[in-house]
Amino acid sequence: MQFEALKVFCDVARNQSFSRAADANQISQSAVSQIVNQLEKRLGVQLVDRSRRPLQLTHSGRAYFDGCKKLVEQYLEVEASIRNGNGNGNGRHLDASIRVAAIYSVGLRDMSQYVQRFVAQQPGAQIEIEYLHPDRVTERVLDGTADFGLISFPEPTRKLVAVPWREEEMVVACAPSHPFVAEGRVKVAQLNGLKYVGFDRDLVIRRKVDRFLRDHGVAVQGVLEFDNVENIKQAIEINAGVALLPLPALQREVRDGTIAAVPLRDARFVRPLGILHRRNPKPSPNAQRFIELLRQPDDPITEDQPVSGLYAAGHKTPPPPSKLASRGNGK
Known part of the structure; x- marks a missing residue:
């Protein structure tokens, strides 16, 4: 043979x-x-x-x-x-290809930078990235059609290893004309009763956001639900409501002036991203090298603009996080 x-x-x-x-x-x-x-x-x-x-x-x-x-x-x-x-x-x-399954909100721009760096280090390497619903990401890893997956709120299982990758601050995303923008920062309680654009109920990130709001005594008025961050951003651009979204996912819209990112004044809420791979067999040596590169301490946001530049105009960068506010498994 x-x-x-x-x-x-x-x-x-x-x-x-x-x-x-x-x-x-x-x-x-x-x-x-x-x-x-x-x-x-x-x-x-x-x-x-x-x-x-x-x-x-x-x-x-x-x-x-x-x-x-x-x-x-x-x-x-x-x-x-x-x-x-x-x-x-x-x-x-290395000529062997690496297959990566990722949730939509990881960001094509961020991953393109990682791919370019890896190919520069490993000439001939081929990396294929497929953007999927969180459940499909896990399925791809389990059935072996992806070497590893990139997912938020990762959680290990009997068959899967969850490797921490990075944490992303959750901010209030709203239309540039929203009153929150003039305030610079808002308290969680100010979200109470507002029209809210959220993730679908079957996504873990939705449950994490719901718990965060409930813990702060906040009840929002849900108007729309989507299974991916891109549709949520489009709804916010037409001022359908506000949403809690990871700051890196808003880079393009904030810079273009179509969405404002307003940080929370009295709470810290982050979305942990992680790398999922099977316990057995383990990722190939080439895939492991790419995982090592991903985990190097280098935030793509800071490469051409400081994080503070992504917030609503007039806001100063908030203090460093004191502790992780939420953990789990999902989008």
Whole structure:
């Protein structure tokens, strides 16, 4: 059995698609289908459930993918190190791809900066990032189609490891014409009775926000609910209500003047972001290197503008956080 066949199968498993695997290997879709058919015939089991869209691995297919994935990664690393004249297996030119599943609000701009830095350190590395609903992020990690996931309020499980990544301050997002902007900072109690645009009830971040408001004796008037931060921001831009959102997710809108970010005066509420990966098998060496880069103390916000510049006009940066206000698992 040839190594190329294992790599093609792994690409089918990661992409859940014959056509995408064909593009990744620069062969035809029919050739990919034949390779998978030959593997199934040789093993005497069905590896891919072709009746479902996107394609899903069978139980045997998932077990086979788990075993083949690390072999393929290790082979590509050894091959790359030899090609670069470094026969000790520690070559830095890596061709193996890294699959990342991330919640929408992590931010394309932030991740692009991390990808650029990693590729500069590891020439030839390929990183594919898919932005998904929080539940789908966890599913991608569990079924092995993502090397790791980026999610808020992470929580470890029997099968998943949750690695702390960073904490993001939650601020009041409102239209630039809102009276809060002139105040610079607001007390939590001032949200009482206001029209509020929130996350869907099935998201953990919604439960965390609800608990935070309840602990401060605040009852808002819910007017709209969405499953992602982009739709919430669009509702705020048309002055449909206010919302508690992570400050980094508002960078573009604050700089463009379409949304104001007003910090809380009397409370500290943060959203913890974390990295999820399976306990067994562990992420490939290449994926582990990318995780290490992500965890380096370097906040993308500060690269071209200080955090204070993201707040409503006239506000001074608040004091450093005293303690984490909320933890859990979700968006």
